[in-house]
Amino acid sequence: MAKGKKKEQKSEKKEKQELSPFEKELGLMGVIVVAIIFVLSYMNAAGVIGQALNTLSFGLIGILAYLMPFFIIGVAFFYTANKDNDLLVKKVICACMMSVVLMALLQLITFHYDSSFNLIVIFNNSATRRAGGGLIGGIFANLLALCFGEWGAYVILFALLAIGAMFLSEKLFFHSLKRKSSSAYKKIKERAEIAAQEYAKEKEQDELDELEDWEQEKSRKVNFPFFDFKKEAKRMDDSSGNMREITGDLQEEAAEKPKDENEEDFLSDLVIHRADEAFGDREREEKDSFDIQIPLYEQEIQPEFQEPQKTESDKFMEEVENSLRGFADEFEIQKGEDGEGIVMDAVDEQEMVSPTQAISQLAAPIKNPTAKPDSVVAKNAAVPKAESKEVTQTEVKKVKKKKPRKYIFPSPELLVKPEKSESGISDESLKESAKKLQTTLESFGVGAKVTNVSCGSTVTRYELQPDQGVKVSKITALVDDIKLNMAAEEIRIEAPIPGKAAVGIEVPNATTSVVHFRDLVENAKFRNHKSKIAFAVGKDIGGQVVVSDIAKMPHLLIAGATGSGKSVCINTLIMSILYKAHPDDVKLIMIDPKVVELSCYKGIPHLLIPVVTDPKKASAALQWAVQEMTERYNKFAELGVREITGYNEKVKAVEYAEDERFQKMPQIVIIVDELADLMMVASKEVEDAICRLAQLARAAGIHLVIATQRPSVNVITGLIKANVPSRIAFAVSSSVDSRTILDGGGAEKLLGKGDMLFYPSGFPKPVRVQGAFVSDEEVNAVVSFIREKNEMEQDDTSAAVEAKMEEVVSIASGDGNGAKNDNDDYFVEAGRFIIEKNKASIAMLQRVYKIGFNRAARIMDQLCAAGVVGPEEGTKPRKVLMTMEEFDSFISG
Known part of the structure; x- marks a missing residue:
């Protein structure tokens, strides 16, 4: 009864709300008049009222005001005639919303995006010019452009128009294409079936013709037993059908197996890889380690070479060389009495020795094998080419240079030897974790199977193979739920793993193990690496050693938060070069604005100049590198070569050995430990020099390693990112910083303490690597050994670099003194006031000192030239760069 009364009350209310025919006619007449x-x-x-309506209509809706009267009349009649039709009412509402979208589109086309977002300006522009989309369209368009950019706003507006058109027309755009494509596919399939039938008929006819010919030939020659081709074909079809039935039954039996049996077999089928399984087994470690190789398209294709037939004299010479090579190798692995490293003579590549002299020198120790040679020839000593064999002995003596200096390589014994420790995670624990992970995914309706587990030093990666039809996005969306069920600190999902049909879920280990630098130095991949600037990065999740070539990078950006392992990574890079390269082959320029990070390397022979700590001198060193790069390219052009390797090979020739212009070029690695400090002092000069070097210096043998702990767009600018292809990202605080470094997220999920994402040039995705750890004691021990056993010689290049730095610093200080004489009377007071307030603006100087705009602007320019404040940054306030103590020292001279 109560429900019936409620229905009657609702019907009575509807009847009261309905208008009479007279009221409807009156309303329509009013709409027409308006x-x-x-x-x-x-x-x-x-x-006057019409003029106000004119301004109001064009100011609100823009050019659509011309259509507004007709739109109002149409909507009024349409709504009156179809008031009870809910679908038609929804279409009217959709048409109104499409009008707003059209206003926004017209506003973007006419006036574009207005970053000031001044509503009065938008209203006046549309009202006076009778164009655009008015205030309504301007608000909608500017909001979309602010969030998604102008082109993104265009895409969204056109998409909204398309959706509205589909709703009004009740027709789908792509459904018709699907029907047409399906009908076309059916026609093609029918034609293919007809063609197959015709082909089968023709083939059958050809077989019958061949059979008749064969029978005729048989009747003429020998009577062979008749072979029924049709019966044989039928028998083959029957056997294949039986095979299909058997395999089908097997598949059905496998599908009918209970799920519990699969779970029982799960633990036995799971494959577990550990990073420390090959501890102490160097042969297996050499097999497991891998090297970052160049893509195939970058490798040079060597032509096939057919070895000519050897004469008896050639065979005799080959036997002598083999015996000598074995003798030299025997001495190369010997150590000194005090445990020193291998003593190697750096053979000057410009020194040419005839083959007869080489054989006589090498054959001398054979007569007395017990005698210890004075020096051992290095493996990378220059081998005379075929063209130099014709040079006479007198010519060789003519071009002979001074005796090259010796370099004693540091021994791995100086590094800490890692101790074997029991892993904190057992196989049973790993299998239980894998089963828990699989069960967690199944509870959320995601079918997947754990196929492999890789237990690294810091994290463990579980490789999942999703079931057929499971989207990868479903797994990535469950990252928080997986973190909760696995009780993990942080989880990173790699979907999919490059080169595998699997999804990787990386879970931190409860106990972490350290990757010692000695493990990498003693590894075969590092020892046998051909490059002089090989970089022992660390170990990946599978425990494989990662060794990269800086020359192939060719420039590297290292960024991460404080304490994440950035400084240790730089020390690892420098130590790799010290263990691998002779000082004549590789030179280092170290820029350390923080003063204390790289000061421990002072005095090593690899340094081209002492460690640079002054930011102005650092800018000058980068400018010298640009000048050196240009000079090297000019020499390349004179000799007709394209890169430093070809140049060094060519200067071995006798015709260039006497020319002092063409000397052997070492590779130069420039290491900048903190880019943010340089960008604060001389951002324009530093950015220009880095960009020029990054664009052109690869072939000249100059490579950049840039490190910063502030991965913001003000430090890592777009130009620097575009020209430095290889990156290493350590743990950062947000995904914004991760995208600044890697152009993608992931670094915010790292654990710190050397946990990195290594993204060299040519890799499709970053690789997670645990960086090697080298302590300060190990660094000091190696550097002290190199200082004691090797002398540091300063050549002309070092003097030129230092002269260039002093010149730039003197010019900068001269400009500053000249500017002091022309400074405004309020210069000192304004500088102190701005530093105290930590704000800098021209309006503030006008108000405080009661001066005009032009004078206040000149004072601000003088403060900017002196380095007190930063340059203009659009609408942002200027940055205050000096402290009060620095400003006082600047004023005092």
Whole structure:
């Protein structure tokens, strides 16, 4: 009864709300009158009220005001006639919303995106010019452009128009294409079936013709037993059918197996890889380790070479060389009495020795094998080419240079030897974790199977193979739920793993193990690496050693938060070069604005100049590198070579050995430990020099290693990112910083303490690597050994670099002194006031010192030239760069 009364009350309310026919007619007449007044106002024929309506309509909706009278009349009649039709009412509402979208589109096309977002300006522009989308369209368009950019706003607006058109027309755009494509596919399939039938008939006819010919030939020659081809074909079809039935039954039996049996077999089928399984087994470690190789398209294709037939004299010479090579190798692995490293003579590549002299020198120790040679020839000593064999002995003596200096390589014994420790995670624990992970995914309706587990030093990666039809996005969306069920600190999902049909879920280990630098130095991949600037990065999740070539990078950006392992990574890179390269082959320029990070390397022979700590001198060193790069390219052009390797090979020739212009070029690695400090002092000069070097210096043998702990766009600018292809990202605080470094997220999920994402040039995705750890004691021990056993010689290049730095610093200080004489009277007071307030603006100087705008602007320019404040940054306030103590020292001279 109560429900019936409620229905009656609702029907009575509806009847009361319905208008009478007279009221409907009156409303339609009013709408028509308003529309006519709007039309007259557009022709300036409706008086003051019409002019106001004109301004209001064009200011609100723009050029669509011309259509507004007709739109109002159409909507009024349409709504009156179809008021009870809910679908048609929704279409009217959709048409109104499409009008707003059209206004926004017209506003973007006419006036583009206005970053000031001034509503009065938008209204006045549309009202006076009778164009655009008015205030309504301007608000909608500017909001979209602010969030998604101007082009993104265009895409969204066109998409909204398309959706509205589909709703109004009740027709789908792509459904018709699907029907057409399906019908075309059916036609093609029918034609293919007809063609297959015709081909089968023709083939059968050909077989019958061949059979008849064969029978005729048989009747003429020997009577062979008849072979029924049709029966044989039928028998083959029957056997294949039986095989299909058997395999089908097996598949059905496998599908009918209970799920519990699969779970029982799960633990036995799971494959577990550990990073420390090959501890102490160097042969297996050499097999497991891998090297970052160049893509195939970058490798040079060597032509096939056919070895000529050897004469008896050639065979004799080959036997002598083999015996000598074995003798030299025997001495190369010997150590000194005090445990020193291998003593190697750096053979000057410009020194040419005839083959007869080489054989006589090498054959001398054979007569007395017990005698210890004075020096051992290095493996990378220059081998005379075929063209130099014709040079006489007198010519060789003519071009002979001074005796090259010796370099004693540091021994791995100086590094800490890692101790074997029991892993904190057992196989049973790993299998239980894998089973828990699989069960967690199944509870959320995601079918997947754990196929492999790789237990690294810091994290463990579980490789999942999703079931057929499971989207990868479903797994990535469950990252928080997996973290909760696995009780993990942080989880990173790699979907998919490059080169595998699997999804990787990386879970931190409860106990972590350290990757010692000695493990990498003693590894075969590092010892046998051909490059002089090989970089022992660390170990990946599978425990494989990662060794990269800086020359192939060719420039590297290292970024991460404080304490994440950035400084240790730089020390690892420098130590790799010290263990691998002779000082004549590789030179280092170290820029350390923080003073204390790289000061321990002072005095090593690899340094081209002492460690640079002054930011102004650092800018000068980068400018010298640009100049050196240009000079090297000029020499390349004179000799007709394209890169430093070809140049060094060519200067071995006798015709260039006497020319002092063409000397052997070492590779130069420039290491900048903190880019943010340099960008604060001389951002323009530093950015220009880095970009020029990054674009052109690879072939000249100059490579950049840039490190910063502030991965913001003000430090790592777009130009620097575009020209430095290889990156290493350590743990950062947000995904924004990760995208700044890697152009993608992931670094915010790292654990710190050497946990990195290594992204060299040519890799599709970053690789997670645990960086090697080298302590300060190990660094000091190696550097002290190199200082004691090797002398540091300063050549002309070092003097040129230092002269260039002093010149730039003196010019900068001269400009500053000249500027002091022309400074405004309020210069000192304004500088102190700005530093105290930590704010800098021209309006503030006008208000405090009661001066005009021009004078205040000149004072601000003088403060900017002196380095007190930063340059203009659009609408942002200027940055205050000096402290009060620095400003006082600047004023005092």
